[in-house]
Amino acid sequence: QFSPNYKDGRNGMVHLFEWKWDDIAAECENFLGPYGFAGLQVSPVNENAVIGGRPWWERYQPISYKLTTRSGNEQQFASMVKRCNAVGVRTYVDVVFNHMSANGNSRGTAGSQADPGSKSFPAVPFSTLDFNPTCSITNYNDPKNIRNCELVGLRDLNQGNSWVRDKIVDFLNHLVDLGVAGFRVDAAKHMWPADLAVIYGRVKNLNTAHGFNAGAKPYIFQEVIDLGGEAISKSEYTGLGAVTEFRHSDSIGKVFRGKDQLRYLVNWGTAWGFAASDRSLVFVDNHDNQRGHGAGGADVLTYKVPKQYKMASAFMLAHPFGTPRVMSSFAFSDTDQGPPTSDGSNIASPRFNSDMSCNNGWVCEHRWRQIYNMVGFRNAAANAQLQNWWDNGKNQIAFSRGNRAFVAFNNDGYDLSSSLQTGLPAGTYCDVISGSKSGSSCTGKSVVVGSDGRANISIRQNEQDGVLAIHVNAKL
Numbered sequence: 001q002f003s004p005n006y007k008d009g010r011n012g013m014v015h016l017f018e019w020k021w022d023d024i025a026a027e028c029e030n031f032l033g034p035y036g037f038a039g040l041q042v043s044p045v046n047e048n049a050v051i052g053g054r055p056w057w058e059r060y061q062p063i064s065y066k067l068t069t070r071s072g073n074e075q076q077f078a079s080m081v082k083r084c085n086a087v088g089v090r091t092y093v094d095v096v097f098n099h100m101s102a103n104g105n106s107r108g109t110a111g112s113q114a115d116p117g118s119k120s121f122p123a124v125p126f127s128t129l130d131f132n133p134t135c136s137i138t139n140y141n142d143p144k145n146i147r148n149c150e151l152v153g154l155r156d157l158n159q160g161n162s163w164v165r166d167k168i169v170d171f172l173n174h175l176v177d178l179g180v181a182g183f184r185v186d187a188a189k190h191m192w193p194a195d196l197a198v199i200y201g202r203v204k205n206l207n208t209a210h211g212f213n214a215g216a217k218p219y220i221f222q223e224v225i226d227l228g229g230e231a232i233s234k235s236e237y238t239g240l241g242a243v244t245e246f247r248h249s250d251s252i253g254k255v256f257r258g259k260d261q262l263r264y265l266v267n268w269g270t271a272w273g274f275a276a277s278d279r280s281l282v283f284v285d286n287h288d289n290q291r292g293h294g295a296g297g298a299d300v301l302t303y304k305v306p307k308q309y310k311m312a313s314a315f316m317l318a319h320p321f322g323t324p325r326v327m328s329s330f331a332f333s334d335t336d337q338g339p340p341t342s343d344g345s346n347i348a349s350p351r352f353n354s355d356m357s358c359n360n361g362w363v364c365e366h367r368w369r370q371i372y373n374m375v376g377f378r379n380a381a382a383n384a385q386l387q388n389w390w391d392n393g394k395n396q397i398a399f400s401r402g403n404r405a406f407v408a409f410n411n412d413g414y415d416l417s418s419s420l421q422t423g424l425p426a427g428t429y430c431d432v433i434s435g436s437k438s439g440s441s442c443t444g445k446s447v448v449v450g451s452d453g454r455a456n457i458s459i460r461q462n463e464q465d466g467v468l469a470i471h472v473n474a475k476l
């Protein structure tokens with residue numbers, strides 16, 4: 001449960017927030033597979049409450065474990081997972097089993113009816129016996145309150161109950177049968193680690209018919225928000241799987257917003273209070289904190305501040321620490337606003353511009369050249385160590401990944417222009433930030449590396465991007 005089960009040679013996952021299954025299947029074949037992405041996280045797959053105005057967060061209010069949502073039905077989901085696996089892209093499901101829907105939200109996306117007021121969810125079925133007694137989460141210093149009471153009014157399941165465990169395990173095993181590679185466990189902090197250990201322990205090994213190794217376990221990354229100062233710590237969960245490392249999101253935002261100097265990134269990793277590298281699912285922003293939900297806040301970087309966002313994303317993807325996840329958003333102004341629709345209720349498909357970027361309401365950060373080319377960088381760097389660290393004592397830094405890849409950043413208010421050790425073999429390389437390698441030429445800046453591994457690196461303060469990145473697969 002600690003390995004993402006990526007195919008060899010691939011790295012980097014993207015959260016295709018609120019995408020439809022048919023669109024994701026096509027995206028795997030047309031884009032994610034060809035550009036080297038290793039995996040994707042989907043929005044919750046199981047039946048959720050239909051809520052007026054169709055906010056994005058209705059998907060976090062389960063009605064049953066039937067696989068029908070606004071993203072599609074079970075057959076479409078199964079076909080998507082299969083098509084994505086066929087092109088080397090693994091699927092991770094956002095699973096919500098801390099709770100069911102809140103009072104008043106009774107009709108499901110698969111047509112099921114529930115009565116959350118009396119804790120009755122007949123399509124599972126769950127009845128009042130399967131839930132914790134009603135109380136509200138009011139005190140993040142009290143583990144019992146956090147784990148046995150209701151998060152924002154969501155009916156709180158008792159994972160200590162054997163029927164509840166059975167239903168959750170059946171749901172997870174059904175997804176494993178369909179070929180998924182792992183799970184994001186929503187609201188893990190609100191469940192007892194001992195209960196989760198039993199549930200995870202009963203989940204099947206991955207389905208070898210989908211190309212997984214015999215004995216491979218699902219990758220589990222648990223949503224545990226731990227910025228410190230509360231009763232529950234991520235270390236209670238890192239023995240069970242990885243955790244979503246919110247300190248990474250918080251710290252990288254502060255650094256690239258200029259509240260911390262780039263040179264301090266020299267010891268990026270556990271020294272910053274992060275969980276161990278193989279237990280940290282890392283991200284610049286997630287679907288909550290990009291819109292002010294959950295933890296974090298003012299310093300989180302999003303697509304709305306593109307220059308800093310691309311720099312932070314490039315740093316995350318270039319650095320060996322953690323398992324990185326790229327956010328792929330829809331454009332929003334209102335924090336409750338759901339995905340773009342064709343008619344107020346059916347989710348609209350993304351459309352693509354000639355430069356591969358999205359329109360029709362979708363932002364698709366994963367289709368920004370500076371981001372997908374850094375996935376290519378990460379794949380080229382493979383397991384090479386971080387070497388050749390350089391900084392100017394302020395906000396200009398550079399490092400190599402062994403002799404495979406080299407990256408530089410300029411977040412100072414003046415130009416970077418220096419002869420730096422790249423670690424790379426002599427030759428001319430294409431900067432995959434300002435352009436892409438196209439045949440034997442580069443659509444952006446070229447960098448000439450001498451026989452001593454040094455190159456003149458220039459990033460002007462007024463350039464569109466504050467990053468330069470070269471690697472062995474983009475040698476001209």
Ligand code: ARE
Pocket residue numbers: 057058059060061096102103105140151152153154186187188189223225226227230288293294295296
């Ligand atoms: C919505 C409405 C509520 C309403 C409720 C019930 O907004 O007003 O009462 O429905 O009808 C998402 C949205 C919620 C939404 C919910 C259900 O963000 O707004 O409620 O869906 O539709 C805590 C948890 C953490 C959680 C965050 C949001 O610890 O697990 O809050 N994150 C996950 C998902 C969310 C999702 C849920 C859980 C629920 O990622 O998308 O909610 O499934 C400190 C603590 C944190 C705490 C944070 C905020 O930082 O350390 O632990 O996060 O405060 O309270």
Ligand code: CA
Pocket residue numbers: 098146147148149156157190191
């Ligand atoms: Ca709970």
